[in-house]
Amino acid sequence: MATTIHGVADDRLExxxxxxxxxxxxxxxxxxxxxxxxxxWCSLDQDWEPRERFGPNVNRADGLHTSCRESHRxxxxxxxxxxxxRRAS
Numbered sequence: 001m002a003t004t005i006h007g008v009a010d011d012r013l014e015x016x017x018x019x020x021x022x023x024x025x026x027x028x029x030x031x032x033x034x035x036x037x038x039x040x041w042c043s044l045d046q047d048w049e050p051r052e053r054f055g056p057n058v059n060r061a062d063g064l065h066t067s068c069r070e071s072h073r074x075x076x077x078x079x080x081x082x083x084x085x086r087r088a089s
Contacts, residue, residue: 024041034048038051039051040062042054042066042067043067044067044068045067045068045071049068051064053068053069054067
């Protein structure tokens with residue numbers, strides 16, 4: 001089976017592009033252009049980021065986490081601070 005964009009198989013690629021574009025409310029062609037340009041949607045920032053900013057996740061088709069490292073770190077720190085505050089009360 002041939003692969004095209006970032007290791008996603010051809011038969012699943014079109015479906016992935018249509019679903020991703022629909023989820024973000026953009027045109028599939030615009031979505032494809034961004035992915036081919038090396039960008040990925042950060043689920044926490046709600047913005048496009050370079051793929052290099054995402055950590056690995058072997059359970060995802062593209063092999064990357066859904067949020068960039070910086071956003072994930074900030075989210076985790078905020079969650080831990082909230083937990084510490086709750087435990088201290």
